[in-house]
Amino acid sequence: MTEPLLVVEGLEVEFATDRGWVQVLDGVSFTVDRGETVGLVGESGSGKTVTSLTVLGLLPPESARITAGSIRLDGRELVGLPRRKMEALRGDELSMIFQEPMTSLDPAFRVGDQIAEVVRRHRGGSKRAAWARAVEVLSTVGIPHAERRARSYPHEFSGGMRQRVMIAMALSCEPKLVIADEPTTALDVTIQAQVLDLLRAMRDEFGTAVVFVTHDLGVVADICDRAVVMYAGQVVERAGVDALYEHPRHPYTEALLSAMPQLTARSGRLATIPGSTPPAGAMPAGCRFHPRCGHVVDACRDTAVAEHPLAEGGTSRCLRVSELALKGSA
Amino acid sequence: MTNAVNASQSTSGSVSPRADPAGPVAEVEDLTVDFRLRGGILGRGGTLRAVRGVSLEIGERETLGLVGESGSGKSTTGRAMLRLVEPTAGSVRLDGEEITALGRGDLRLARRRMQMVFQDPYSSLDPAMVVGESIGEPLDVHESLSRSERSTRVGDLLEHVGLSATYAQRYPYEFSGGQRQRLAIARAIALNPRLLVCDEAVSALDVSTQNQILNLLEDLQAEFGLSYLFIAHDLAVVRHIAHRVAVMYLGEIVETAPTDRLFDRPAHPYTEALLSAVPVPNPRRQRERERIVLRGEVPDAANPPSGCAFHTRCPHVMDVCKVEAPPVVTAPGGGTVRCHLHT
Ligand SMILES: Nc1ncnc2c1ncn2[C@@H]1O[C@H](COP(=O)(O)OP(=O)(O)OP(=O)(O)O)[C@@H](O)[C@H]1O
Ligand SMILES: Nc1ncnc2c1ncn2[C@@H]1O[C@H](COP(=O)(O)OP(=O)(O)OP(=O)(O)O)[C@@H](O)[C@H]1O
Ligand code: SF4
Ligand SMILES: [Mg+2]
Ligand SMILES: [Mg+2]
Numbered sequence: 001m002t003e004p005l006l007v008v009e010g011l012e013v014e015f016a017t018d019r020g021w022v023q024v025l026d027g028v029s030f031t032v033d034r035g036e037t038v039g040l041v042g043e044s045g046s047g048k049t050v051t052s053l054t055v056l057g058l059l060p061p062e063s064a065r066i067t068a069g070s071i072r073l074d075g076r077e078l079v080g081l082p083r084r085k086m087e088a089l090r091g092d093e094l095s096m097i098f099q100e101p102m103t104s105l106d107p108a109f110r111v112g113d114q115i116a117e118v119v120r121r122h123r124g125g126s127k128r129a130a131w132a133r134a135v136e137v138l139s140t141v142g143i144p145h146a147e148r149r150a151r152s153y154p155h156e157f158s159g160g161m162r163q164r165v166m167i168a169m170a171l172s173c174e175p176k177l178v179i180a181d182e183p184t185t186a187l188d189v190t191i192q193a194q195v196l197d198l199l200r201a202m203r204d205e206f207g208t209a210v211v212f213v214t215h216d217l218g219v220v221a222d223i224c225d226r227a228v229v230m231y232a233g234q235v236v237e238r239a240g241v242d243a244l245y246e247h248p249r250h251p252y253t254e255a256l257l258s259a260m261p262q263l264t265a266r267s268g269r270l271a272t273i274p275g276s277t278p279p280a281g282a283m284p285a286g287c288r289f290h291p292r293c294g295h296v297v298d299a300c301r302d303t304a305v306a307e308h309p310l311a312e313g314g315t316s317r318c319l320r321v322s323e324l325a326l327k328g329s330a
Numbered sequence: 331m332t333n334a335v336n337a338s339q340s341t342s343g344s345v346s347p348r349a350d351p352a353g354p355v356a357e358v359e360d361l362t363v364d365f366r367l368r369g370g371i372l373g374r375g376g377t378l379r380a381v382r383g384v385s386l387e388i389g390e391r392e393t394l395g396l397v398g399e400s401g402s403g404k405s406t407t408g409r410a411m412l413r414l415v416e417p418t419a420g421s422v423r424l425d426g427e428e429i430t431a432l433g434r435g436d437l438r439l440a441r442r443r444m445q446m447v448f449q450d451p452y453s454s455l456d457p458a459m460v461v462g463e464s465i466g467e468p469l470d471v472h473e474s475l476s477r478s479e480r481s482t483r484v485g486d487l488l489e490h491v492g493l494s495a496t497y498a499q500r501y502p503y504e505f506s507g508g509q510r511q512r513l514a515i516a517r518a519i520a521l522n523p524r525l526l527v528c529d530e531a532v533s534a535l536d537v538s539t540q541n542q543i544l545n546l547l548e549d550l551q552a553e554f555g556l557s558y559l560f561i562a563h564d565l566a567v568v569r570h571i572a573h574r575v576a577v578m579y580l581g582e583i584v585e586t587a588p589t590d591r592l593f594d595r596p597a598h599p600y601t602e603a604l605l606s607a608v609p610v611p612n613p614r615r616q617r618e619r620e621r622i623v624l625r626g627e628v629p630d631a632a633n634p635p636s637g638c639a640f641h642t643r644c645p646h647v648m649d650v651c652k653v654e655a656p657p658v659v660t661a662p663g664g665g666t667v668r669c670h671l672h673t
Binding site for chain 1: 400566593605607610614624627
C-alpha cells in the first residue's frame, strides 16, 4: 500500500446554529505520512480544532455533521464508521493530546491507573500487565521514579509533567497517529522544548506520525516536516516547512509570517492583518481572504479560488499564485 | 471619550491615597503565598509555598513582564496582588495604600483600581448575558448610573477597544476569540484601573489578533496612563511590550532587568536557558540553533532544593550553590540577579 497514513479529502463540516446549519470546514484536504509531523496553523476560528475533532470522530453528534469528504487512516475509511469502531480506533491507532492536561486527566485517580485503564481498554490483558505498561511509558516520557510517580495524582505534577503524562497516555498503545492540539501553549519554552524532543524521540522509536495544531510558528519551524495553513474554514497553503517560511505561496501565509514579533529586537508598532475573520456562514464571495489581502485584484473578488498544485510540491489557494513573489521570514 | 474611563474617579468612593505621587503604582514586598495540600505522595498533607518572598515595583505607564517556568508562581503572584488568593505574608501597596490589610469594603473599592485579564476569554464573560451586561457589571457594583448613562459608558468602552457600540446587545458566542479578548479588556478598564494584570492574555490567539490586542494595550497605556503586569510564556511578545522584565523560578524572582538588557545580556543561568529555548520561526535557522538543555527534573515546589533553588539543574552549579541561597545583587548592565556567579 502506497497511500499515506492519513488522507483527508474534501472534508466539509457543518454546525447547527440559531441560523440553521452553518458550514465551518470547506473542502479541507491534506495527507500525513508515516513518521511525519504535519503542522496545522492559521487564524483563530479557521477550523483547526474542528478538523482535528473530525479526524478523531469527536464532533458533537447532535450539533455537527460531516456533509462531504473522506478521512482514510491506513486505507480505512473513517467517515461513517460506527461509533464503537471509532472508539476502538482511538487510543489504539489514533490518539490525541489536548492543550490543558488538567481537563483530560481525572483528578480523582492516580495517573498510573488512568494510563493502565486506557491500555486495558484497548489491549485487554491483566491489571498487573497494564500497570507495568503504564510505568514503562511514564519512564519513556522522562518521568523520574516512574514506579513511584505512577501512584501520584494529577495535581501533584507540574504543568510540564502533566503534559508528559498526557503524552504517555497518548502513546501507551503505540498509535500510528497522534493529533496534538496546542499541546505546548501553556508551557514555558524550556519545558516546551523537552516535550518537542520527546515527540521527536517517539517518532524515531515507533514511527509515530503527528498532526500538530499550533499558533506558534516557531514551534512549527522546530518540529514539523510540512505545514497546512488554514483560513476561514479552508486550506489556503500546503508546503514543506523550509519552503513555507522562505517562499510562502499564499498572501495569508506571508501576512502571518511578517506579523511575528521578533525576539532579537523590539519592533515599532506590531503588524496586523487589516480587517477581521469573516464569521462562519457569511463568507465573502471570491477568495475568502480578498477583503484583507494586500495583493487583491478585481478577479479575486468574484472568482472562487481552487487549490492550485505547485510545481515544487504543495498547494496554494491564491488566484495570483504564479505571478506573486511573496516575502518569507528571514 | 475620555469620560468613559475617567468618570469613575469622580463619582463615588474615596479618592485613592497616594503617599508619593512620583512613586510606583504597585509595590510588592516579600510576598509569600502558601497553599495547603491535601494528601501528598504518601497521603500526607503539607504546604506548598508557591510564592517565596517576591518583591517588585511597577511604575506609572510601565509594563513589567513576568516570565518563567510553568508552575513558578507567576499567576499566583498576580492573583495575590489583587487578593484573589490571600497572601500568607508580605506587603502589596497600590498607590501607597496597603492592600493586604484592607477589610472587605475597602478591598472592594481598591479592586476598581486593579483588574485582571485572563488567558481564556471564554471564562470572563457570562454566556447567558449580552456582553453589554457583562461589561457594565463593574459599573453597577461601584457606581450608580442611570440606564442611559450606563449604556453610553458601555458603548464608549466598546468603541475604545475597537468594537462597535451596537455589539452590546450580542451574546459571547457570537464573537471570535480575539473579539472576546477585547470584550474582557473593555470590562477590565471600565472603572479606569491603575493596574491591569494580564495573565497569558494573548496566548490563545493567532499572531495577527494577538498583535491587535498588544497594540490596543499600548494605546490604552498611552492614553490613560495604565500600568501592566504582563505574564506570558511568549518571550518575543514580552520583548515587545515590556519596559522591564522579571524572571521567576520556583516561587522566586531570580532576575529583573530593563527589557533590552535581559534579552541581550541575561545574567541568570535560568534566563539564559529560557532564551536559548525559544524556537526561531525559520526552520533552517532553528536547526542550526544551540539550545541550553536543562538537565534534571523540575523540582517539587512543595520541597524546594537547598541553597539556590536552581542548583539542581544549573549548568554552572558550584559547591556554594548547593548550601547557600544567593543574595539579590545588582546585575551588570542594570537590574538585579540572584546567583552566586555574580556575588
Ligand atoms: N460547537 C460549535 N458550534 C458552532 N460553531 C462552532 C462550534 N465549534 C466551533 N465552531 C465554529 O467553527 C469555526 C472553527 O472553529 P475551530 O475551533 O476549529 O477554530 P480554530 O482554528 O481551532 O481556532 P483557535 O485557533 O482559536 O483554536 C469557528 O467559526 C467556530 O466558531
Ligand atoms: N489552588 C492551588 N492549590 C494548590 N496548589 C496550587 C494552587 N494554585 C497553584 N498552585 C501551585 O502553585 C505553584 C505556582 O502555580 P502558578 O499557577 O502560580 O504558576 P505559574 O507560574 O502561573 O505557571 P504557568 O506558567 O504554568 O501558568 C504550582 O506549583 C501550582 O501547582
Ligand atoms: S486570490 Fe487574491 S485576494 Fe486571495 S490571496 Fe490571492 S491575491 Fe490575495
Ligand atoms: Mg483551536
Ligand atoms: Mg499561570
